[in-house]
Amino acid sequence: MNINALTVTQINTYIKALLDENIHLKNIYIVGEISNFLHYFRSGHMYFTIKDENSQLKAVMFSSYASRLKFKPEDGMRVLCRGRISVYDKDGTYQLYVEDMQPDGVGALSIAFEQLKEKLEKEGLFDEIYKKPIPKYPKKIGVVTSDMGAAVEDIKNITKRRYPIAELVIVPTLVQGEQASPDIVKSIKRLDALGDIDVIIVGRGGGSLEDLWAFNTEQVARAVFECNTPIISAVGHETDFTICDFVSDLRAPTPSAAAELAVPDINNLIDFLDSAKSRLLALLTYKLEREYQKFDDLTVGSILGEPNEIVNQKCDDFDVLKTRLIDSFSYLIEKKNGEFNTTVSKLDALSPLKVLSRGYTIANKDEKVVSTVNDIKAGDKLNLTFSDGVANCEVKEVIKNG
Numbered sequence: 001m002n003i004n005a006l007t008v009t010q011i012n013t014y015i016k017a018l019l020d021e022n023i024h025l026k027n028i029y030i031v032g033e034i035s036n037f038l039h040y041f042r043s044g045h046m047y048f049t050i051k052d053e054n055s056q057l058k059a060v061m062f063s064s065y066a067s068r069l070k071f072k073p074e075d076g077m078r079v080l081c082r083g084r085i086s087v088y089d090k091d092g093t094y095q096l097y098v099e100d101m102q103p104d105g106v107g108a109l110s111i112a113f114e115q116l117k118e119k120l121e122k123e124g125l126f127d128e129i130y131k132k133p134i135p136k137y138p139k140k141i142g143v144v145t146s147d148m149g150a151a152v153e154d155i156k157n158i159t160k161r162r163y164p165i166a167e168l169v170i171v172p173t174l175v176q177g178e179q180a181s182p183d184i185v186k187s188i189k190r191l192d193a194l195g196d197i198d199v200i201i202v203g204r205g206g207g208s209l210e211d212l213w214a215f216n217t218e219q220v221a222r223a224v225f226e227c228n229t230p231i232i233s234a235v236g237h238e239t240d241f242t243i244c245d246f247v248s249d250l251r252a253p254t255p256s257a258a259a260e261l262a263v264p265d266i267n268n269l270i271d272f273l274d275s276a277k278s279r280l281l282a283l284l285t286y287k288l289e290r291e292y293q294k295f296d297d298l299t300v301g302s303i304l305g306e307p308n309e310i311v312n313q314k315c316d317d318f319d320v321l322k323t324r325l326i327d328s329f330s331y332l333i334e335k336k337n338g339e340f341n342t343t344v345s346k347l348d349a350l351s352p353l354k355v356l357s358r359g360y361t362i363a364n365k366d367e368k369v370v371s372t373v374n375d376i377k378a379g380d381k382l383n384l385t386f387s388d389g390v391a392n393c394e395v396k397e398v399i400k401n402g
Helices: 008-021 108-123 150-162 180-194 218-226 243-247 255-262 266-300 307-350 352-356
Strands: 028-039 046-051 056-061 078-088 093-103 140-145 167-172 199-204 231-235 362-365 381-386 389-394
Touching: 008 078, 028 056, 056 078, 093 108, 108 218, 108 243, 140 150, 140 180, 150 167, 150 199, 150 255, 167 180, 180 199, 180 218, 199 255, 218 243, 231 243, 231 255
Parallel strands: 056 093, 140 167, 140 199, 199 231
Antiparallel strands: 028 046, 028 078, 046 056, 078 093, 362 381, 381 389
16 A cells, blocks of 8 residues: 655645745734744844734744834734744744734834833933033034924024024934934034034924934934033924933924024123123222212311321421420439539548548558558658648658557
């Protein structure tokens, strides 16, 4: 008995061909919940199971399709997948080959937005400590936007009206489409490298979430965060929020508002300077008037009003002091003269000459005063001093009393 047996490969190939040729399975939509999700980063392929309450189906999404996703699939996420049913002939498993995937109910872009926002927020890219201050009086303002939209014209007009002395450096940039994100990054880096830009405005006019998506990419967010020049984000309308807004140093609701935030109003500055000038002038006038008043008080008064009176008064004071000084010296001289005369009288009373004037003499022997007869003997030569002269004598005889 001849049996026409098939190999495993043949049967798997046959079943695969049947499924691949089925027009109903070539482009099929399946909705379900993701589980057992695996993403091999080296190859970029995604492997997962899509299930509902009763059944499950293996699925694969190759990197060529996975790279187009705007969001990151996760376990428990309900999605709508489009693809084809086929057999992996090596193990005979049939599975869904996914070519496109969208979140069921919530748009893929919205989920991608929230996922990236959560990731960057955890990394600290939104923290206030990294926000750079916007200069009050910028000289050069960089602008990253399309050179054909209304946004750039609004920025030009408002800057010219509010602060015409500022220079705008506009870098024409793609703001929509697949090439917009790398072009925005390139423009930011170009302006930052110049070194003399005080602030950069990054933005565009309004649009849908898809239109604004270039400002919601990770590469733009990191370029804004790493920029050394302060950045004002101005994407869309007031109700539109982008990742660029959260990372930037300042968010403006519109490009027009960004221009107003970037520059002061020169009319306000002029008013401020005029007011400051008036206040300064009033203060100086007040101070001058006070000094003039002080001077008038001095000149009207007795001091500076009649300088001759000052001289005459000082002369009178000098005369009084001179008189007092002369009187004091005269009194002192008279007093000292009296004391001198008294001393002289005392000395005169004690003077030997005064004694001699009364008839006494002083005997000297060999230039020594003879005070007793015991100091002399007969034959000695003596000098007798009188009040009016000296006599030389010789002792004939010494006679002692008693």
